[in-house]
Amino acid sequence: xxxxxxxxxxxxxxxxxxxxxxxxxxxxxxxxxxxxxxxxxxxxxxxxxxxxxxxxxxxxxxxxxxxxxxxxxxxxxxxxxxxxxxxxxxxxxxxxxxxxxxxxxxxxxxxxxxxxxxxxxxxxxxxxxxxxxxxxxxxxxxxxxxxxxxxxxxxxxxxxxxxxxxxxxxxxxxxxxxxxxxxxxxxxxxx
Amino acid sequence: xxxxxxxxxxxxxxxxxxxxxxxxxxxxxxxxxxxxxxxxxxxxxxxxxxxxxxxxxxxxxxxxxxxxxxxxxxxxxxxxxxxxxxxxxxxxxxxxxxxxxxxxxxxxxxxxxxxxxxxxxxxxxxxxxxxxxxxxxxxxxxxxxxxxxxxxxxxxxxxxxxxxxxxxxxxxxxxxxxxxxxxxxxxxxxxxxxxxxxxxxxxxxxxxxxxxxxxxxxxxxxxxxxxxxxxxxxxxxxxxxxxxxxxxxxxxxxxxxxxxxxxxxxxxxxxxxxxxxxxxxxxxxxxxxxxxxxxxxxxxxxxxxxxxxxxxxxxxxxxxxxxxxxxxxxxxxxxxxxxxxxxxxxxxxxxxxxxxxxxxxxxxxxxxxxxxxxxxxxxxxxxxxxxxxxxxxxxxxxxxxxxxxxxxxxxxxxxxxxxxxxxxxxxxxxxxxxxxxxxxxxxxxxxxxxxxxxxxxxxxxxxxxxxxxxxxxxxxxxxxxxxxxxxxxxxxxxxxxxxxxxxxxxxxxxxxxxxxxxxxxxxxxxxxxxxxxxxxxxxxxxxxxxxxxxxxxxxxxxxxxxxxxxxxxxxxxxx
Numbered sequence: 001x002x003x004x005x006x007x008x009x010x011x012x013x014x015x016x017x018x019x020x021x022x023x024x025x026x027x028x029x030x031x032x033x034x035x036x037x038x039x040x041x042x043x044x045x046x047x048x049x050x051x052x053x054x055x056x057x058x059x060x061x062x063x064x065x066x067x068x069x070x071x072x073x074x075x076x077x078x079x080x081x082x083x084x085x086x087x088x089x090x091x092x093x094x095x096x097x098x099x100x101x102x103x104x105x106x107x108x109x110x111x112x113x114x115x116x117x118x119x120x121x122x123x124x125x126x127x128x129x130x131x132x133x134x135x136x137x138x139x140x141x142x143x144x145x146x147x148x149x150x151x152x153x154x155x156x157x158x159x160x161x162x163x164x165x166x167x168x169x170x171x172x173x174x175x176x177x178x179x180x181x182x183x184x185x186x187x188x189x190x191x
Numbered sequence: 192x193x194x195x196x197x198x199x200x201x202x203x204x205x206x207x208x209x210x211x212x213x214x215x216x217x218x219x220x221x222x223x224x225x226x227x228x229x230x231x232x233x234x235x236x237x238x239x240x241x242x243x244x245x246x247x248x249x250x251x252x253x254x255x256x257x258x259x260x261x262x263x264x265x266x267x268x269x270x271x272x273x274x275x276x277x278x279x280x281x282x283x284x285x286x287x288x289x290x291x292x293x294x295x296x297x298x299x300x301x302x303x304x305x306x307x308x309x310x311x312x313x314x315x316x317x318x319x320x321x322x323x324x325x326x327x328x329x330x331x332x333x334x335x336x337x338x339x340x341x342x343x344x345x346x347x348x349x350x351x352x353x354x355x356x357x358x359x360x361x362x363x364x365x366x367x368x369x370x371x372x373x374x375x376x377x378x379x380x381x382x383x384x385x386x387x388x389x390x391x392x393x394x395x396x397x398x399x400x401x402x403x404x405x406x407x408x409x410x411x412x413x414x415x416x417x418x419x420x421x422x423x424x425x426x427x428x429x430x431x432x433x434x435x436x437x438x439x440x441x442x443x444x445x446x447x448x449x450x451x452x453x454x455x456x457x458x459x460x461x462x463x464x465x466x467x468x469x470x471x472x473x474x475x476x477x478x479x480x481x482x483x484x485x486x487x488x489x490x491x492x493x494x495x496x497x498x499x500x501x502x503x504x505x506x507x508x509x510x511x512x513x514x515x516x517x518x519x520x521x522x523x524x525x526x527x528x529x530x531x532x533x534x535x536x537x538x539x540x541x542x543x544x545x546x547x548x549x550x551x552x553x554x555x556x557x558x559x560x561x562x563x564x565x566x567x568x569x570x571x572x573x574x575x576x577x578x579x580x581x582x583x584x585x586x587x588x589x590x591x592x593x594x595x596x597x598x599x600x601x602x603x604x605x606x607x608x609x610x611x612x613x614x615x616x617x618x619x620x621x622x623x624x625x626x627x628x629x630x631x632x633x634x635x636x637x638x639x640x641x642x643x644x645x646x647x648x649x650x651x652x653x654x655x656x657x658x659x660x661x662x663x664x665x666x667x668x669x670x671x672x673x674x675x676x677x678x679x680x681x682x683x684x685x686x687x688x689x690x691x692x693x694x695x696x697x698x699x700x701x702x703x704x705x706x707x708x709x710x711x712x713x714x715x716x717x718x719x720x721x722x723x724x725x726x727x728x729x730x731x732x733x734x735x736x737x738x739x740x741x742x743x744x745x746x747x748x749x750x751x752x753x754x755x756x757x758x759x760x761x762x763x764x765x766x
Contacts, residue, residue: 001466002721007517014513018506025502025572029495034573036488036495039750043492043759076764104342104764105424107580111647111660114576116489121341121424122759123491138660142580142649144335146342146764147260150654 037117041098041124049073049102059170060089071170072099074106074119076146082139082154089156090164091134099125107142110156118143131158212706213292213610220291221611223303227284228604228611230311231277232694235597238272239687241265246636246680249653250673257325259653263333264324266651270336271321274442274592276314279355281600282445283310283362286389288607289448290366292710293383294373298365306361313354320348331765335651337435338411340427343763346415353407356400363393381719382727384465385452391472392444394733395437398740399480402433414763421760425492426751432483433744439588440479442596444472446559449603450519450552452712457549457606458542460526462715463518466722471518473726474511477736478504481743488575497747498572504743505570512563519556525716551602551626555595558633562590565641580651583644586637594633601690602626608697610710615703617696621689628686636679639672648672 003011028034049055058071058080068089073080081087089095099108099119106119117125141152166172214221244265247253257265283306291298323330323345332344338352366389370382382390410422410430455462462468484501487493524538532541543549565587568574578584605622609615616622646662646669648655655673662669725731 001723002464002717003467004464004521004717006521007464007467007514010517011510011514014510017513018509021506021509021567021571022503025499025574028573029499034576036498036572037491038495038498039492041491043754045759046761103761105339105428107649109580109647109649112663116576116579118487118490118580120428120491121761123425125491136659138657140647140649140657140660142651143339144263144266144651147263147333149263150259150652153657153659155659 034114035128037125037127041100041126043122044100044124046100046102046121049100054098054170055100057170060087060168061171062169062174066093067096068093069096069098072097072108073102074099074108074141074145074152075102076104077141077148077152079108079139079141079152079154082156083152086136086155086157087139088164088168089131089158090161091131091158092161094128094130096126096128099127104145105143106145106152107140109140109142111138111140113137116142134158134160134163211709212613213288213710214613217291217297219300220287220298220303223298223307224284224288224607224611226307227280227287228608230314231280231284231600232691234272234276234280234314235687236691238269238277239684241269241272243680243684245269246677249655250677251655252673252677261325262653263335264321264331267324267333267335268318268321271317273597274336274438275352275355276318278442278592278596278600279359280310280314282441283307283359285445285448285600285603285607286362286366286392288611289385289452290369290389293385294369296369296373298369302361302365302368306358306365308358309361310355310358313351313356313358315351316347316354317351320345320351337431339431340411340414340422340424341761341764343411343415343765346412349407349412349415353404353412356404356407360397360400363397366390366393381722381724384462384468384715384719385448387469387727388444388448388451388472390729391476391732392441392448394729395444395476395479395736396441398476398733398736399434399437399441402430402483403435406430406434419757421757421762423751423755423757423759424761425490425759426748426756428490429483429487429493429748429751432486433480434483435486436483437479439591440475442592444475446555446596446599447471447515449599450515450556451522453603453606454519454549454552455522455526455715456712457546457552458523458526459530460522460528461713463521463525464717464721465715465719466717466726467514467518468715469719469722469726471511471514473732474508474514476729476732477739478508478511480736481739482508484743484747485570485572485575488572489579492751493747494750497743500743502570502572504739506567509563509567512559516556516560523553545623547622547626548602548606550623551598551605551629554626554630555598555602558590558598558630558637559595561637562587562595566591578644580649581644582640582648582650585650586640586644589633589637589640593637594629598626598629598633601629604690604694606708608694609706609708612698613702613706614697614700615707616693617700618693622693625686625689625693628682628689632679632682632684632686634679635675636683639675639679642667643669643672643676 054071055073058073061069063069101119101121108119109116119125135158137156139154139156244256248262320330320332324333330345332348334342334344406427410427413419414422451468482501482505484498485505488498527538527541530541532538646664648662
């Protein structure tokens with residue numbers, strides 16, 4: 001087969017570019033540790049979330065010294081928690097989100113961050129992140145989920161550890177063991 | 192020399208030739224092509240109007256057309272009419288022309304009417320179900336182009352979609368049969384390039400549409416009729432994307448057919464390399480299908496390894512497009528130099544920019560390069576976190592399908608329509624300006640969409656404003672981006688009207704005794720005799736493609752169905 005000299009050079013450069021791209025993605029996964037959303041969240045019965053030990057009472061659970069698990073249920077057209085009351089986590093902690101849907105496919109994007117995932121009924125999306133600074137983030141449903149899809153939003157508040165109290169937890173008993181909580185703080189947290 | 196005549200003819204200073212047009216040689220086939228083009232352009236007009244309304248509504252410039260809830264009906268119509276109906280009918284039209292013209296072999300009259308009729312009825316049904324969403328009645332299909340379960344549409348919508356796809360399968364059978372008749376008479380010849388491209392595209396299409404056909408026929412249709420209580424949302428979504436990325440190549444490969452076989456002639460020259468064109472199409476057959484998981488990078492329930500395999504396949508799929516960039520530009524340069532162009536870049540000026548068939552294809556190719564680069568970001572598994580489901584994504588595909596494919600289709604219509612109607616092009620000045628208008632509109636709209644996507648603005652929403660969310664933009668303001676999207680969308684709609692005006696004026700004009708275009712295509716610089724014969728053995732490539740699909744899709748699909756075909760299941764949820 002006859003291939004022009006310049007064409008050969010071009011093919012070589014193209015292949016180099018492709019291998020380079022694959023290399024950067026591989027480095028991101030192996031070197032920088034960017035983990036993909038995968039099957040580790042497992043499956044649930046979308047029609048019986050109320051019976052689930054955690055999704056039945058979605059919210060923030062403390063599971064370790066500085067480790068939290070946040071269970072979020074997305075449904076037409078709100079995040080629970082998130083929409084009616086903000087998701088609250090303390091800064092400087094490791095937070096694992098477990099997100100599922102009770103009806104249709106939704107999206108879960110924390111605007112301005114890399115937290116950006118699909119929420120599929122029957123599947124649990126699991127993402128682990130570390131928040132260093134205290135600030136508020138907006139949460140958007142970015143997958144069309146029905147006529148009022150554009151109203152589906154929420155808020156994530158990363159608060160200083162001193163502002164975080166057992167009232168923010170679904171399993172306060174765990175937190176009470178570790179640190180006494182000042183009840184006065186909890187009043188101000190509702191915005 | 193015939194070659195010199197052809198380039199003069201295309202340079203705008205037309206030498207009228209006696210009527211020996213496609214329509215005179217193959218009246219029935221020209222009729223079928225015209226039917227397909229008519230449906231394609233009808234869908235383009237309506238889908239484009241929906242697009243204009245969306246651009247004005249979601250940017251907040253003008254909201255008087257629809258409510259935000261009805262916005263999604265129009266969004267569904269825009270996606271289905273443009274990405275499925277316009278493209279499929281245009282493609283079946285131009286493919287029919289390509290096969291008949293390059294084989295000198297007529298299509299079966301009965302079969303061609305059958306597949307056109309099937310596709311047309313399917314389109315009417317799907318369109319009826321979608322428009323029903325505006326009436327508030329029981330028939331609706333506000334499920335967008337992707338129709339993800341468990342959001343359910345009327346069964347009429349699924350039936351229509353199934354008929355459209357099955358009709359396109361029968362069209363492929365029609366072309367394969369024409370090829371078989373030709374092969375019987377030409378046992379030792381290489382497949383003519385245009386037919387080779389059509390057949391390899393259809394091979395890819397058969398393999399990839401199997402996913403959506405199973406999704407619709409086995410799962411969604413019985414489920415929407417109440418015959419089965421639940422479907423697995425992840426499984427049906429995976430079957431959709433199994434088809435959902437290859438369909439992109441179904442839009443693109445016909446544009447490549449135009450760029451490889453017609454554009455070199457319009458540039459005043461000839462194709463640079465026929466063998467490389469064949470290699471490119473075979474690469475598409477092999478690599479197009481096992482890539483769909485790159486649309487599901489952030490889906491739960493799919494292991495990282497399968498996503499990684501899809502990522503590497505996707506990246507290698509850049510190769511045929513990069514090869515195309517080389518061959519097309521080289522052919523254009525060759526043409527420009529035949530026309531007297533000189534210099535390192537000075538030859539660009541010698542190209543026939545006043546010929547809309549040429550300028551549209553060239554501008555479409557240019558925008559495709561930009562769209563290709565944003566596509567590389569989408570394909571970058573972990574970079575994709577940043578832009579997944581943001582406005583970046585429609586910014587990207589308005590460059591690929593919305594320009595590379597759509598603008599090429601419009602441009603080549605200026606060249607093809609006279610041949611299938613026997614009428615010379617009317618409103619030539621309008622036609623001459625049209626591709627540039629599209630280019631300007633798309634530049635404004637898509638650059639703003641890409642940037643808004645980087646700031647996190649979601650796609651598929653009627654309202655870009657959220658009470659608690661602030662989008663942090665990198666360059667420029669969100670308000671400025673919105674304005675650009677609205678202005679760009681308006682210019683695009685004007686360009687669309689210009690195109691339709693030219694088509695209608697030509698179509699209803701009087702037949703001309705002499706035609707200003709002819710369908711003769713010059714021989715390539717490097718012909719098929721320089722390529723290995725094995726390239727023409729489509730059975731081998733189909734087999735390799737199927738093996739690759741089995742590797743990429745077998746294990747993940749197995750893990751999804753291992754817990755039961757319909758589990759974890761969801762009942763239909765009306766929108």
